[in-house]
Amino acid sequence: MDTVLEMRSITKQFPRVLANDQVDFDLRHGEIHALVGENGSGKSTLMNILYGLYQSDGGEIIVRGQKVDINEPRVAIDLKIGMVFQHFMLVEPLTVAENIVLGSELRKGPFLDTKRAIQEVEELSQKYGLRIDPKAKIADLSVGLQQRVEILKALYRGAEILILDEPTAVLTPQEVEDLFKVLRALRAQGTSIVFITHKIKEVLSLSDRVSVLRRGKKIGTKATSETNEQDLAEMMVGRVVLFNVEKKPAEPGEDVLYLDRLSVKDQFGQVKVKEVELGVRSGEVLGIAGVEGNGQSELVEAIAGLRKTAGGRVFLNGQDITDWSPLKIKEAGFGYVPEDRHRRGLVLDYSVADNLILGFHGKKPHVRGGVWRDDKAIEENAEKLIEEYDIRPPVASQPARSLSGGNQQKIVVGREFTQDPSLLICAQPTRGVDVGAIEFIHKQVIAQRDRGAAVLLVSAELDEILSLSDRIAVMYNGQIVSVMSREEVTEHKLGFLMLGGRLEDYRAGEVNGHAE
Amino acid sequence: MQSRLKTIRWQGIATPLVAVFLALLVGAGFILFVGENPLTAYRILFMESLGSVRNIATTLQRATPLMFTGLAVAFAYRAGLFNIGAEGQLYMGAFAAAWVGFTFTALPRLIHLPLAILAGMIGGALWGAIPGFLKAKLGIHEVINTIMLNFIALYLTDWLATGPFHGGSWVPETARVSASAALARLYPPTRLSSGIYLALLAALIAYLILWKTKQGYELRAVGLNPQAAEYGGINVAKNTIIAMAISGALAGLAGTEQILGLHQRFIVRFSADLGFMGVAVALLGKNHPVGVLLAAILFGALQTGSAAMDRLTSVPRELITIIQALIIFFVAADYLIRRILRMKEEA
Structure with a gap:
């Protein structure tokens, strides 16, 4: 040629x-x-x-x-x-x-x-x-x-x-x-x-x-x-990268998050989530697979208190938190990596240090007497998280805008994970993030699970769902089509369900030898 | 990295300075056009505004209300709000302060003056909180509402000062505020009042609120990215109302200072656009309290010097209005200035 x-x-x-x-x-x-x-x-x-x-x-x-x-x-x-x-x-x-x-x-x-x-x-x-x-x-x-x-x-x-x-x-x-x-x-x-x-x-x-x-x-x-x-x-x-996150089998406990026939509408009044019933247990990662736009975003925002529910209840550790304010939900033990870090997760013109306290800016030790910022404590918090989450360049005073996508995401991940929440939602946690940072973030998600957090993972990347999840739910057209354990799932089966196929049909297809 | 941050900070100051320089340069062209020597005219402008203690006092006296209105606009801007209503808030604050000043005349100074000032702040704060509330709860844009409320405040105070609270003379004004509510004159015969201390204190407090408190963190987050603020558990609606109320209080203080210091009574339409000048001052001061103070002093100096320039040369005082407009023009065109600066760097 x-x-x-x-x-x-x-x-x-x-x-x-x-x-x-x-x-x-x-x-x-x-x-x-x-x-x-x-x-x-x-x-x-x-x-x-x-x-x-x-x-x-x-x-x-x-x-x-x-x-x-x-x-x-x-x-x-x-x-x-x-x-x-x-x-x-x-x-x-x-x-x-x-x-x-x-x-x-x-x-x-x-x-x-x-x-x-x-x-x-x-x-x-x-x-x-x-x-x-x-x-x-x-x-x-x-x-x-x-x-x-x-x-x-x-x-x-x-x-x-x-x-x-x-x-x-x-x-x-x-x-x-x-x-x-x-x-x-x-x-x-x-x-x-x-x-x-x-x-x-x-x-x-x-x-x-x-x-x-x-x-x-x-x-x-x-x-x-x-x-x-x-x-x-x-x-x-420039170094060996692990693709399959090493993890022990999950040791799930009780339901931390429980959705009782939850329905949510979008801003145009269209019902995007239809009577979803779902539990996420402590010590497990539940992955929600699905083509984007099937209600995942609305579901997550409703749990986080950023969108009003249209029906049903949300329970966190047995407590009804339906339509609570985002702050109250956060304080009840909720950590959240939003799908769009620029729109939701960061104030890009704030420094790395200020972004690392977003949502916790009113809590000790960041505030003294309920009024005054404690700049020293905020700086110390930043130094600690920059070190732990390997945020580069390691400059707390730099605006978040000037960091790469992967490092911006590490700010969000570090801020949310370090609070040891009992429920953690990660929506598209590695979107636009490069290989090295993906590996790092995946490891941290598993570490949270092993600590005993209930992790709800929403991702459009099938690989991510498959490598991190202990159970997998498929969302299609506002509904949870099925919840399966990781072992029951193949990529092919997921693809079939994500496009609106029904599990019964898939099984029938297998019997007839058409599915594979 | 450190040096880059410094460059950014330096550029923040460079733009307004270059804008002022360019405005004076273009202004010099106008002076030549009317057949005067620009250097002479500018020397008079400078000497008459800053050349003696007395002239400096006059400059500061003119700058004081602009400090307040500049702070008002800058404060709202930091929370993502464009407060065009400083003029209306100023009138409401002014009237409230005047009313306390001429009504509770039996009070001792130690109570009467603070009470009058407080009334001025509250008057402005409430008038500012209305568009804040409408924005927060109904999503109506604050620019529309603050402009409309300007007219309401103007006509309302017109009526109050000529109707129920008319002072009785043939001028459209209220009765004098009692001496116990008047701000002290600092350097007679200039009319510089102790309101200037209040302005400096207001700038300090505005700075502390914005950058040193939890409240300020929330206000600025709402201004920079309301959706991230909401995600961070910040009540956007509440902060919108708070920002507009504080902004209104600052504008109210401008009116208060004019009433209790300069006029010592409420005069119908006394302001002559002090509220709107606040927008220009905030813009030139880059919405930072220190910048606002400096910008207000510059505008105060230009106004003070222009009268003498008009008297001593054939340059009309309207030139100063042109220069002020040019300053705003060049600050707004800071993209142009950054290009000029970069070209210089490369050359």
Whole structure:
């Protein structure tokens, strides 16, 4: 296969960090090349240099045998390089077709030739098998489809080299599958693709080759078939990473959390949780699996007191806590890692130290006499948790905003776990967190379980559910479909139930030999 | 890392300073346009506002109400609220203070003055708490309600001072407050009152509340991220009301100081936009109590010096209004200033 692109010895110095340190990278015709590394390892910087958004301080770029100087995106586009960003650049009130032709509009006299734009987009979408309605408004499309529009936009401009910056970060598992199908189809038609990610599973299922960056340096490039999960994780993190959390069998006790026919509505008055009956016992992890949007978020927020219930009761240690204030529930022994740490879990402009007392800011020793902050105690609390939870950089006075996703999550985890709550809810605890931090957080969850906490784990990552849970509940369309012990569950069975299948049908299928 | 934090702090101060400098620069263009020497005009402006103890006292006298209203706007802003209603809260506080001042004339000074001040604070606090309550319980935006309440306060006090509490003279004002409720004059013949101490104390208290108490932690959390605050067990509605009440109390103190110190009676429409100037002062002071004090002194100085500049040169005093507007313009355009600073760094 011919090499279409080569980056040699690329170096980029930012004010305080060396983002790329003599990085070599090459892309072959018609391959999917995964570019992986932890957050801040320099993956995006390297590709932004290729797309002309940053200028490198050293090194050279060769496209199709020609040395080029890409000093702005226009040059990259002319070289048939396209990039799809994590945050889409679409005009929401405009249609799909209008967005795709934007910047190179077809005219009919002084007017836009909308008809031809639609026609061309239709042809393009047929050619590449990217189904989309050209007349739909962007604002009405799902995130997955908006991303498809971004890809079409690049293809419309003639891209033969396509860069995707963490494209799966915003997608649901189903949308990820669709995206992979699209990318495989593009590869079959000769498009060369750079796929930036920090999820190893994706690398293994999609790419032909993989390059690993760590702290701005390239660690190596391998054929995907010659590597594995363990090997890649070690290259990314620089040490051995344990995927399967070591844990003893659970020793469950009494129900700590008990939901008695709990119903919850969303902000539009739609019933999202329907008469859920569920118990979580001390000393066990109960995982809730399910495609996102099936009521998990509403369920958890209702337990936490952040959303009013629409029926039923919530019991914590035998006490009816239904519709208590979040503060009272917290004080009754409740710890909570919310699914969206930026929206709920952190005040990003507060220092690490101040974030480490959120929710406990009114309790001793952080407050003296019920009124005054005790800055020294707050600082000591921060030093202790920074050390225990390995929060980096270890600076208590730094705003939380300036930390990486993994370290931000460690702030939330450290704050909630250190209180030794009797009930702990972890919603998507490792979303957007890199490999090393995932391992750490998983270990801490198991440690909480072993201490005797009842842990309710909600996750869209099946692997996470399977490796941490002692019992697994599947949530579909606002209801708990079934609760099984870990041993009874296979990934396949979970997938079947998550998409609305019924357990009886699954068993019947097994008998008839159709299920596997 | 440490040095980066320092840079951020330095930039916080640099923007307002550069904004003032640029505003004076553009102002110099206007002075040239009317055919005067900018250096002469600015020298007069400076000398007449800060060149002698007496001029400094006048400057501080003009700055005092701006300190209060600036603090009021800044305090609400820290809790994520835009209090455009300082003007109305100022009038309500002023009237309440005046009423105590001219009604309970038999009280000894030691009780009468604190009582009048307290009344002024409560008047402003209640007027501020109304939009706070409406926002907290019904979700109505505070900008709309504070603007409407400004008009209500204005016409209400118009009526009170010309109707039931009219002082009897041909001017639209109430009776004089008794001497036992008046703030002392610190440096006669200037009209600088001991209200300035009250303003400094208010700034200190505002700082302590915001950064040294549990209450302040909650207020600022609500301002920065209400959803995270709610998650952290903070009662967002309660804190919204508290923030608006404290903000209103500070604005009420501005009116109180004007009544008990400067005018010693309630005069209809005495304020001339002191409340609205508070928005500008808070903006220039970066919503920090110390910044607010400095910004208020700057605005006080500009106003004091402008009268002399008008008298001694052919530069009209309206120039100062232009300069004040330009300062706000440049502070608001701090993106532009940061670019200028960065260009200098790179050059």
